[in-house]
Every structure is written in C-alpha cells, then in structure tokens.
Amino acid sequence: MTLHPEQMGQSKQDLAAMLKDVRKRAGLSGDRLAKRCNMSQSKISRIENGKVLASIIDVERILRATDAPQELIDEATALARTAHTEWQDLRSLRRRGLHQKQQELAGLESSSSEFRYFLLSMITGLLSTPEYIKASLSHLQGDQSRLITKKLDRQEILYDTTKKFTFLLSELAVKWPLVPAPAMAMQLDRLVSVSRLPNVKLGVVPARGHIPVAPMDTFTIYDTTLTTVETTAGILVLRDSRDVAAHLELFSVMERHALLGDDARTFLRECADAARDL
Incomplete structure (x- = not known):
C-alpha cells in the first residue's frame, strides 16, 4: 500500500474507519473485542472514533483478534505507520x-x-x-x-x-x-x-x-x-x-x-x- 505525503492526515481517519469496519465484519461488539485484545472498551471506542491514534502494536492486536487475513493486516499496518508520520x-x-x-x-x-x-x-x-x-x-x-x-x-x-x-x-x-x-x-x-x-x-x-x-x-x-x-x-x-x-x-x-x-x-x-x- 503506497501513500503519498499529502495523504498522511487523511490516513488517521481511514485507519479508524478500517478498524471499526473489521470489528463489525467479525460480528464482535466493542466489549468483546476489548476482552480479546486485553484493552479497555473505552480505548477501543476512542480508537474507532478517531479520538485516539492506535499504535501499530494496537492495530496488530485488534486485527489478529478479529482473525483478519494477513493481507488486511499488512495493509492496516502500513496505514498505521503512515498515520504516525x-x-x-x-x-x-x-x-x-x-x-x-x-x-x-x-x-x-x-x-x-x-x-x-x-x-x-x-x-x-x-x-x-x-x-x-x-x-x-x-x-x-x-x-x-x-x-x-x-x-x-x-x-x-x-x-x-x-x-x-x-x-x-x-x-x-x-x-x-x-x-x-x-x-x-x-x-x-x-x-x-x-x-x-x-x-x-x-x-x-x-x-x-x-x-x-x-x-x-x-x-x-x-x-x-x-x-x-x-x-x-x-x-x-x-x-x-x-x-x-x-x-x-x-x-x-x-x-x-x-x-x-x-x-x-x-x-x-x-x-x-x-x-x-x-
């Protein structure tokens, strides 16, 4: 996944939306996902609403907890790195x-x-x-x-x-x-x-x-x-x-x-x- 410098600000919103969509597709509530990731439900909510920028480690934990395919994990990780830059x-x-x-x-x-x-x-x-x-x-x-x-x-x-x-x-x-x-x-x-x-x-x-x-x-x-x-x-x-x-x-x-x-x-x-x- 290639992102240009002008996309870096937008990638923060894109990452939040992607993580929320992945959770919903997996049929998990925010509370159930939080328990699988050993996070608080409030942190999951803040990440999905774009109030907190998920770290790359957070992204990996969330995606693995939803059994996301490796291709999606790689894409989301690349997006997270861009969001942090x-x-x-x-x-x-x-x-x-x-x-x-x-x-x-x-x-x-x-x-x-x-x-x-x-x-x-x-x-x-x-x-x-x-x-x-x-x-x-x-x-x-x-x-x-x-x-x-x-x-x-x-x-x-x-x-x-x-x-x-x-x-x-x-x-x-x-x-x-x-x-x-x-x-x-x-x-x-x-x-x-x-x-x-x-x-x-x-x-x-x-x-x-x-x-x-x-x-x-x-x-x-x-x-x-x-x-x-x-x-x-x-x-x-x-x-x-x-x-x-x-x-x-x-x-x-x-x-x-x-x-x-x-x-x-x-x-x-x-x-x-x-x-x-x-």
Whole structure:
C-alpha cells in the first residue's frame, strides 16, 4: 500500500474507519473485542472514533483478534505507520511563516523533558550565535529579523535545569564554514560555553577511526515518544514507537563514538583557534 505525503492526515481517519469496519465484519461488539485484545472498551471506542491514534502494536492486536487475513493486516499496518508520520514540506512552512514553526518547536520543548540532537552538517539554533542564525537563513527572501528573534528566544530553554539536553555534532557540522572564520571561531566558543551547563552534554563525532554506521540526516528525539528528521525538502515527524526506538539506538551508537566533556571542549577550542589563524 503506497501513500503519498499529502495523504498522511487523511490516513488517521481511514485507519479508524478500517478498524471499526473489521470489528463489525467479525460480528464482535466493542466489549468483546476489548476482552480479546486485553484493552479497555473505552480505548477501543476512542480508537474507532478517531479520538485516539492506535499504535501499530494496537492495530496488530485488534486485527489478529478479529482473525483478519494477513493481507488486511499488512495493509492496516502500513496505514498505521503512515498515520504516525507527518511530513512538513519547506514550501508550506515558508508560506505559513517560519516563525510559526518556532512556536511549534517551543511547544515541543515545553512539554518534553529530555532532548537528543544529532547534528550532521549544521549547528542547531539552540546552540547558535546570532551571526550563525542569520547566515543559516540567508537563502530566504525578505526580512528575517522576527524569525531570528524567535530562534534566540528559544535558547532560554537551555537554562531550565528540569530539562536534559544531549547534542552530538559531527566533525562536519563543527567545521562547515557557514560564516566567515572570525564569526565561526565565536560560534565554536559558544559551543564550549554551553557544554558547561549542568543539564547539557555536548559531544563531537570525529571523522576518524571506524564508525560502523552512517546517519543520513539531522534528527532530534523528544523524550522517547517523538522524532523529527530534517531533510533539504522538509521535516518528517515520526511518532511510531519503533521509528523512535531505531533513532534512539542510532543515537546511542554515535554517542559511544563521540568525544565528550573535556575531550570535546579541547577539540572545539582547537577548531576555534584554527579559524582565528585564518
């Protein structure tokens, strides 16, 4: 079953309707199905009414409890995966106004307690100097001052000690010359400074030795419930627990290969000094 990004929102309603239809075709009441699945009847009702998005595991339990054929199980599972995935294309985000995206991110940060960032080729806004943020937005037309202000305002969350942050930067992200050398040195100095916050762990994954995996994108994990993946064309939002778990495992591997603490700060200071020498 192939679904395109524009169908992702509709798939949530389609999944609810499919599960309700399957139950009725099996001649089961909501209460009987709930007992077979070891769920509450109220949860079955909320799933079928679209008030609760069924997890992929929930979908499999429901369909097997109704003796659904494997073809239907495969179709519904694919639909569930799509329902747990949101695609935000960059063109649409620009039309809405990218400052709106900053408000959405601030909401995610407010409602989450632990954050894991893997930064493949650029430094994230939470760690960026104003000059770096401005340079990262230079390809956009018009006045970006409002967006820059929103990004800088979000940095306050770093000083909330009830939140825990882990940032892993590839060596490419550290060294990519997005701004002139003097500004890049200042940016690296900021990384060293932020790394000393008590609730922040900052690591650098050096391009040496043997690293058995190769992440393809920048991604952020919020607690253990949601992952966002940034691409050139837009952002994927993944809520399926298996997708989140896969990114947690990838993050763990990268963390084991990262320079951390004083080792990371030494590496960053050396890069900053090299930029100043330019």
